[in-house]
Amino acid sequence: MTDPEALPSPAGWICTVCGAGVPPGDGQSGPGSCVACGADPQAIEIAAAILLVAGRGAYEDLSKLLAGDDAPKGRILDLTGDAALSRMLERAAGYRAGRIVRQAAGDTGTTPAGPFRLPVEDATATFDHLLLRNLLFCAEDPWAVVDEIARRLAPRGTFVLQEIFPWPIPAITAESPPGEDGVARTRPVSGGVRYPLRFEIGADVIDRFASWGVMAEFYRPGLALDPAYRRAVLVGERS
């Protein structure tokens, strides 16, 4: 019997950022990084989610979306910190990138970040598209983060939030228990940085968004193609 994990990818992975072909990743469990634009698998996944909610699924990659008539014309705030995404999205009018300052696990002598606030001028319905990464699990109050995302979305605005959600996703969001050794757990994000794992995000995050009139869902762009796939991107659109 053929080992499903050993089969090749379905005729090649593509980069949803630039459209180039992408070699398989380690263990062939999904795409690797794009040689053409430098997008890593996480950026490729975020781009797939952007294409779904901001591009309405009508385009194969961001370069085509941005060159087409349906290119996002509103205010885009990118807080993913991803260089490949930023290079591509800079083509869109209204694009701006920023960074969220958070306390990395193990830092000492610093004050833990307060409730998440977007690092831009304070106003409701500010953005048409919000691109976010690694926010909820490490937040002191994940509901404050959800509320802030929803509050800042303009009517019909969309958001994309990528992070490592639990598998399977529990019904209720709960504080993450400490590790077996009693030490608070952390989670690697990028560049060797680890953030504290404070919460296991549950399905009730969908209901919290709904209370703001935001239709949110977990999008799993690799689920049908990879038996080992465990990730998800939280996406949503404001009514």
Next chain:
Amino acid sequence: MSEPPATLAHPAVMNRPPELSFAGMCTMCGNKGTFSGVRSPSRESFPCPSCRATLRYREQAGAILSVFSHGRSHFLDHFRHQPECQRLAILEAAIRGPFIRRFKDVPGYVRSYYFEDAVPGETRDGVICQDLERMTFADASFDLIITSDVMEHVFDVDAVIAETARVLRPGGAHIFSVPMVFPLRPGSTARARRGPGGVEHLAEPRYHRSGLDEPSLVVTDFGADLAARHAERGLRARFHRSMPLTAVLNGNAVVVARRPLQ
């Protein structure tokens, strides 16, 4: 309307040797295995080795899970037993297909079909006669409406969109498959229309098999304007892709048209 059974391959791909195999998971039954099929038309190919659901049905299952499972189910045979599914009011316009046996135990699941010799609203063998252009259901009756390769056969697409917008609850979704080519054409093309003397053909007639195994005329070849046509009637539509990361299979999509929450 057209509703080939999930277990029967499309005539265009029958008897053709597989061109491609890949490892994956069936979003219908959860089987993890090898999916083999032909590149074009791939939507009618790559049957699940366990439940035989072809790609387009699995695309629909993936979209249903994305919209309604709150991330808690990864295949439909798991989701259908969950409270999130059991409390849904579901309308499926079909008399056969893979969703029927999966949703038949959901209390709010009803099926419809357009029987030309029945009165709309009349039930026949558990299936309600409905004209999708003029449904008899009350406003905001359903959370989920499923149609599989039906929309390309209706004569007044905009009337059907308006009706689905009317009978969907806030947050509800019409999740449907239609044949499409990618990259998407900008606009839809009418292949036929109703005229004073009957059907007027605007292109060479093309037929699919209906749920009653009769020829069913293809009326429209759809394009990207489907999203705008839904928006004009208050629905947010997108082309949901379950396999956006691959070069061959990313062209498959189903349409998810949601009624906003507010």
